[in-house]
Amino acid sequence: MAASLANSPAAPTVLLIEAGAKDEDQSINKIMIANRFATWMTHPALNWGYKTVPQQNLAGRQIDYSRGRGVGGSSLINFSCWTVGPQGDYDEWARMVDDDSFDWKNIQRRLKALESFDLDSCPDYIRYAKAVADHHGTNGPVHIELPAVFERHMPALADAVEEFGLSTNLDTNSGNPIGLSMCPSTSRGAKRWTCTDAFLRDHPSNLTILPSTVASRVLFDAQRAVGIEANGKHYLASREVILSAGAIDTPKLLKLSGVGDKSELDTHNIKVVHHAPAVGRNLQDHAMAALVWEQNNHYNDRSLFESEEYMKTATDEFAKQGTGPLASYNCSQNIGYFKLPNIESIPEFQALSKDKQAHLQQPTVPHYEMLLGGPNYHPMMAKNLPYLSAMVFTAHSLSKGTVKLASADVNDPALCDPELLTHPYDKKVIIEATRTALQLVKTPSMASTIKEMTLGPKSDSDDDIWAHICNTTGTSWHMSCTCAMGKKGDENAVVDSEFKVIGLKGLRVVDMSVTPFLIAAHTQACAYLIGATAAEKMIAEYGFDRK
Ligand SMILES: Cc1cc2nc3c(=O)[nH]c(=O)nc-3n(C[C@H](O)[C@H](O)[C@H](O)COP(=O)(O)OP(=O)(O)OC[C@H]3O[C@@H](n4cnc5c(N)ncnc54)[C@H](O)[C@@H]3O)c2cc1C
Secondary structure, three states: OHHHHHHOOOOOOEEEEOOOOOOOOOOHHHHEHHHOOOHHHHOHHHEOOOEEOOEHHHOOEOOEOOOEOOOOHHHHOOOOEOOOOOHHHHHHHHHHHOOHHHOHHHHHHHHHHHEEEEOOOOHHHOOOOOOOHHHOOEOOOEEEEOOOOOOOHHHHHHHHHHHHOOOEOOOOOOOOOEEEEEOOEOEEOOEEOOHHHHHHOOOOOOEEEEOOOOEEEEEEEOOEEEEEEEOOEEEEOOOOEEEOOHHHHHHHHHHHOOEEOHHHHHHOOOOOOEEOOOOOOOEEOOEEEEEEEEEOOOOOOHHHHHOHHHHHHHHHHHHHHOOOHHHOOOOOOEEEEEOOOOHHHOHHHHOOOHHHHHHHOOOOOOOEEEEEOOOOOOOOOOOOOOEEEEEEEEOOOOOOEEEEOOOOOOOOOOEEEOOOOOOHHHHHHHHHHHHHHHHHOOOHHHHOOEEEEEEOOOOOOHHHHHHHHHHHOEEOOOOEOOOOEOOOOOOOOOEOOOOEEOOOEOEEEOOHHHOOOOOOOOOHHHHHHHHHHHHHHHHHHHOOOOO
């Protein structure tokens, strides 16, 4: 959004304040997609390192709640999966906020403007993946590609999924993600392409980036936001203040500024500027259950990468030529979005509101997500053994949690309680989806490769599956909805469809906090689309499209 505003014909002055550093490290180990599932752990300086509060529903565990820290935000450490989400979700968003800017037609128009999709990146696998030109842009700032070389096990997994009776989808980003697809990544030549690469490296001089500067509160003149306090200094805005600190830190910053629930602000002796109880409520995230099997033959090449020597030789080749095993390892991650059969007959579905039921029954809207043959985070897994992993996610989480202040000190991380899997519908979906994954590995072509389960439930009974989920479930770091968008008068709404904080002047929120519900996708594309939508609206409102 900052880059779009600064690049508009009127060239307004934009100041971008970022707590973390401007990360210039382009070393091969950092940027190769082969390492994408580890960057959040191997580069702690780029990670706020948050944890949830103990999850009462999940054996009291505190779950990793990583967030990117640095110019470019979480795109510095995320897994680079590029999924926009279903048409049915964006049309529902537009309906809920009564604004067509969020419907699929307009979202797809902005998606095309963002994308520089390499449509020819995957010529040898068109049976499994084919980006349809009509659905994609090829001249935008965000580089997107499909893997040129699939890991050896990926085609076999896709075949097994079809054998099991689930469908293949050649293009997960057409507006209909249903089926097993090959996931595109934000990369070029299997090297990570971050938000900084896309928008902030060669920025115009009217955009000033202030890294290593922690915003501590919004400054107000009565009910109008007039600037930001950061590192003890005041930065005054001639037009507006925009908060884009993400779904954890934006509500925290609003509360530290006196915008939040009065009783919570009173507890921390913060002067109330605006009583807004919905700030920090409605925290939603995708819960993820993991399963791992040891395989009895070398169905995939994963175990080779456990050898330091092998990695060194492969890294040298990839650094010099962009080829070799690291041009495919972890580069081809499949992604499956599926519906539960006969959802109408499930009591947990029947108990939902009619609007929610109608939304979940839209043809493009999935109920769960499954990734197969991806990374294995399970520490019990002995090294150098061939393995198969499955990750199963809720596609929409109806469980709602909170972001609360730990204190009035900006340096204290907020208390994050996503209340994962507390909603009966979420619990039902993840149990059924996990059971599907257990059945899937019994298809003949898969079963012949499996030696034993190393991480999973004792049986496929509801109780055993739930016990496994309680002890192992994590999140997918898709924190959303903590400053939700809604119509005026909606008690859950913090911002209106112009991204303006309701009840205040000169203040917008533009990040993943604003989604009215968690979309069925990994969320970086949605974050970029939120930025693009807000920029479009502000450019029109201020006439920045004219010099
Ligand atoms: C480990 C991990 C893996 C992920 N994998 C994927 C994936 O593969 N695909 C996908 O689509 N999505 C993925 N995501 C999610 C995706 O990256 C996020 O949804 C998206 O980046 C959110 O964008 P945002 O602008 O809302 O917040 P962020 O990208 O988090 O940006 C917020 C920025 O605000 C800064 N900030 C916070 N507080 C302050 C303050 N007080 N002062 C100044 N600056 C501040 C932060 O340092 C950060 O730079 C992943 C996330 C993580 C953490």
